[in-house]
Amino acid sequence: MKKKVSILGSTGSIGTQSLDVISRYPELYTVEALSAGSNIELLAEQARVHRPKKVSVATKELADRIRGELPPGIELSFGEQGLIEIAAHNDADFVITALVGSQGLKPTLAAIDAGKQIGLANKETLVSAGHLVTALAKQRGVSLLPIDSEHSAIFQCLNGEPRAAVRKITLTASGGSFRDRSREELAGVTVEDALKHPNWSMGAKITIDSATMVNKGLEVMEAHWLFDLSYNQIEVLIHPESIIHSYVEFNDHSIIAQMGNPDMRVPIQYALTYPDRIASPTEPLNLARLGTLHFREMDYDRFPLLRMAFEAGRAGGSAPTVYNAANEAAVARFLRGGIPFLAIEAIIEEVLSRHDTIHEPQLDEIFACDAWARKEAAAWHK
Numbered sequence: 001m002k003k004k005v006s007i008l009g010s011t012g013s014i015g016t017q018s019l020d021v022i023s024r025y026p027e028l029y030t031v032e033a034l035s036a037g038s039n040i041e042l043l044a045e046q047a048r049v050h051r052p053k054k055v056s057v058a059t060k061e062l063a064d065r066i067r068g069e070l071p072p073g074i075e076l077s078f079g080e081q082g083l084i085e086i087a088a089h090n091d092a093d094f095v096i097t098a099l100v101g102s103q104g105l106k107p108t109l110a111a112i113d114a115g116k117q118i119g120l121a122n123k124e125t126l127v128s129a130g131h132l133v134t135a136l137a138k139q140r141g142v143s144l145l146p147i148d149s150e151h152s153a154i155f156q157c158l159n160g161e162p163r164a165a166v167r168k169i170t171l172t173a174s175g176g177s178f179r180d181r182s183r184e185e186l187a188g189v190t191v192e193d194a195l196k197h198p199n200w201s202m203g204a205k206i207t208i209d210s211a212t213m214v215n216k217g218l219e220v221m222e223a224h225w226l227f228d229l230s231y232n233q234i235e236v237l238i239h240p241e242s243i244i245h246s247y248v249e250f251n252d253h254s255i256i257a258q259m260g261n262p263d264m265r266v267p268i269q270y271a272l273t274y275p276d277r278i279a280s281p282t283e284p285l286n287l288a289r290l291g292t293l294h295f296r297e298m299d300y301d302r303f304p305l306l307r308m309a310f311e312a313g314r315a316g317g318s319a320p321t322v323y324n325a326a327n328e329a330a331v332a333r334f335l336r337g338g339i340p341f342l343a344i345e346a347i348i349e350e351v352l353s354r355h356d357t358i359h360e361p362q363l364d365e366i367f368a369c370d371a372w373a374r375k376e377a378a379a380w381h382k
């Protein structure tokens with residue numbers, strides 16, 4: 001039987017690479033439903049090629065504009081309800097969550113509630129409401145299969161190993177666009193410079209998160225929830241080449257690492273084929289040609305937002321929700337050219353310092369904290 005796949009965020013970096021993987025194996029996969037934000041030209045093209053049963057876009061106006069461009073018979077919806085349609089109200093077996101930001105939370109919960117298996121790229125969802133997402137997945141018997149490269153690596157390293165034997169995991173970090181600059185040199189950096197990731201071609205928001213080390217902070221919290229590890233069992237190491245995607249150290253001090261060229265089609269494909277592996281069109285890793293790999297200890301003074309992420313994760317409750325939402329709003333301001341790079345840090349620190357953590361927050365409290373943090377971050381000025 002072919003696996004029916006829906007993609008939330010099919011027009012983004014993960015979404016397009018997911019379709020690339022799926023289109024190579026027509027005997028294994030069909031595309032059930034696709035969602036875009038505002039890139040309606042690309043969505044219309046994807047609909048012509050992949051013939052989903054449903055598509056959705058961000059607004060009614062965009063829906064009116066794309067309607068005439070779609071092949072006949074495709075159901076069209078929009079907005080939050082549109083995302084729910086693509087996530088849950090269809091025959092998909094597998095939903096790839098490739099939306100950016102905590103707007104992925106509601107549709108992801110809807111997909112889990114409907115019993116769909118999840119290929120999880122949208123890390124903000126797990127950071128914002130990890131306790132609710134993992135509890136619902138457990139209750140519905142749904143697997144959260146990681147797509148994020150580090151978490152796919154850990155997932156592959158843990159495969160079949162006794163969980164009690166895990167001493168710690170190490171997430172590798174490239175260091176981002178400014179890894180060789182001092183804090184003083186960050187004062188005048190431009191959006192254009194920040195968007196130049198050394199190893200990966202990704203969406204704008206995650207590329208900025210890599211430069212601030214927020215991405216690794218979100219990934220630490222993502223790993224906490226995905227692998228049920230305490231924060232003391234999670235470490236971060238700078239590895240500029242992004243060849244070792246992450247590794248697990250066991251209690252006998254054996255380390256199992258997962259390696260490969262930086263190409264997201266590998267973890268996307270593994271999530272889709274798990275527990276099987278199939279041939280990949282990607283370039284195999286040639287270690288002899290590469291010669292040397294480098295590692296550096298994480299410098300928490302250089303990257304204070306990673307320290308803040310550990311603190312927010314350990315505080316738990318609504319603190320990660322606020323860390324994430326303040327970051328989303330701050331990054332949006334930076335990308336619009338409205339604030340300097342280092343203001344992202346100042347905003348998150350200030351918004352977190354004004355937040356009284358709610359323990360075990362319900363969904364409505366998560367949304368309220370998320371909205372509050374965004375408002376505070378949007379209003380921030382020096």
Ligand SMILES: NC(=O)C1=CN([C@@H]2O[C@H](COP(=O)(O)OP(=O)(O)OC[C@H]3O[C@@H](n4cnc5c(N)ncnc54)[C@H](OP(=O)(O)O)[C@@H]3O)[C@@H](O)[C@H]2O)C=CC1
Binds near residue numbers: 015148
């Ligand atoms: N890119 C990567 O290599 C990796 C990404 N991730 C994670 O995967 C997720 C996606 O990242 P990435 O693909 O880079 O992001 P992109 O910005 O490239 O794509 C985001 C997707 O979300 C859609 N979207 C944005 N706003 C809305 C909205 N209001 N309503 C509906 N859809 C919307 C976009 O649609 P449109 O473009 O049509 O507006 C696009 O399809 C993030 O959580 C990221 O952290 C994790 C590991 C690696």
Ligand SMILES: CC(=O)[C@@H](O)[C@H](O)COP(=O)(O)O
Binds near residue numbers: 148150206
């Ligand atoms: C490809 C991927 O998973 C990204 O999250 C990547 O890890 C970003 O790189 P750094 O955060 O290590 O710079």
Ligand SMILES: [Mn+2]
Binds near residue numbers: 219
């Ligand atoms: Mn990652």
